[in-house]
Amino acid sequence: MLKEWLTLDEAAARLSVSAGEVVTQADILRLAIDNHLQLSVFIDDNLTVRSMEFEVEEIDGMKCLMLGKGASEPCRINGLWDLAAYGEAVGELERLYREQKGFTPTSRIELSNMGLYLHDKAKTEVYEVLRIHLKFKFVEKRVDDDMQSLGSDVRKSVSSLTVDTDESLIGDINTLLKEGLGLHEPVFDEKLCSFYREHHFPKHCLIVLRREEMLAFENRHFGGSIKAELSPTERTSSHQIIAALASMANIDLSAPYKAVGILRREAELKGLELPSSDETIVKFLAGPTRKKR
Structure with missing residues (x-):
């Protein structure tokens, strides 16, 4: 995957393929609301914010995330930021979810001491949208x-x-x-x-899903069945490594099907396992330019 992030419709299309069932944008929003996915926003223009701090306090033996002090002067940010599942963000995601599903919108009470908060991937920078x-x-x-x-x-x-x-x-x-x-x-x-604190998503904020978040979600929920795709350069490099190892073992890769038999005998002697399909082994031995028989 070459993209740094995916829009909600792109993420839904990919997950539909991964899950083998129809996944909608509303489903993506629901997963985020239920804390199964971390959504982000891409800001294509400068957004006015102020720097904030989140503090961890222990209440009744439970660690709770609390809003700390904020800077007195505003600043501007742009680019890709994660959306904190805190404050008005939860209500906004719920509103968008209901719109996608065609449900009647619910009335919201905007709390003056809560707003929209963004943070970097490492959660070292936190901003309140103004x-x-x-x-x-x-x-x-x-x-x-x-x-x-x-x-x-x-x-x-x-x-x-x-x-x-x-x-x-x-x-x-x-x-x-x-x-x-x-x-x-x-x-x-x-x-x-x-x-003033912003209570709604600004118009120039696009809700997206980071590439890393998408891949991590697929690995968690599909048992690693989603295989990472190798780039052409990576495929070439892997074949070069295999060719070097084959040369050391005196295996002729120009005859990959013959090489499969040699590999299976050697693997059996040394107690090693190989893929059950000969075609799978041939695909790796013959390299990225192989033409199927």
């Missing part, structure tokens, strides 16, 4: 001479608007609003953005 609020106030850009003669306030406040956005877009938003507001222009109420 959302940003920018607040605008619309004011008049100009008034006519009659209004000025009456002493009207040129920058009279008209209304305010709160939006979710990225602070890097402040300049673009300001320009866009100025062009479309006619007699009014936007003014920021606050110089700094307000950051």
Whole structure:
């Protein structure tokens, strides 16, 4: 498998082949909710987060994962991160599962002290996902001479608007609003953005499954029946090693079927086991370029 990660539909298609039955995206989500699979997210744009710490506390003889202190300043991350099965992530996965199954969505209570958390593969870095609020106030850009003669306030406040956005877009938003507001222009109420805990998956986060997680799951649940595929380079290297060993034993690999008989006699003398199928042995002896008879 060359991919570093698989989308949910790709993972479902692979597991369908591995399990010999139809596996859906909803099944993948259910496995993750029940802690049988570790899902990840791929962030194709910068995501605003803050660094967090998870602490292990012992309660009634049980070790519990607790949310520790968080950094005061936000930062940005992108790329591949694991989704912590903690806080709002569980509720979000349940929501997506019900959507996939066509079930009626359940009402959720968003807890202010819980959010979405991401961590690296080694669980040494933990981040809390943030959302940003920018607040605008619309004011008049100009008034006519009659209004000025009456002493009207040129920058009279008209209304305010709160939006979710990225602070890097402040300049673009300001320009866009100025062009479309006619007699009014936007003014920021606050110089700094307000950051809040995110309770839903951001739009530019793609839920995926790491390659290593997929292979480990297959090995655990299918008894190692899923064989890792060798790359062309690995197949060539393995044949070179076999050819060298065969040369040391004076075995002619140009006649692989004859070599099988020699190998079986030697294996029997030394108490070794070989595959029961001659074709399997020939496949390894003849190498990756062998043409089937």
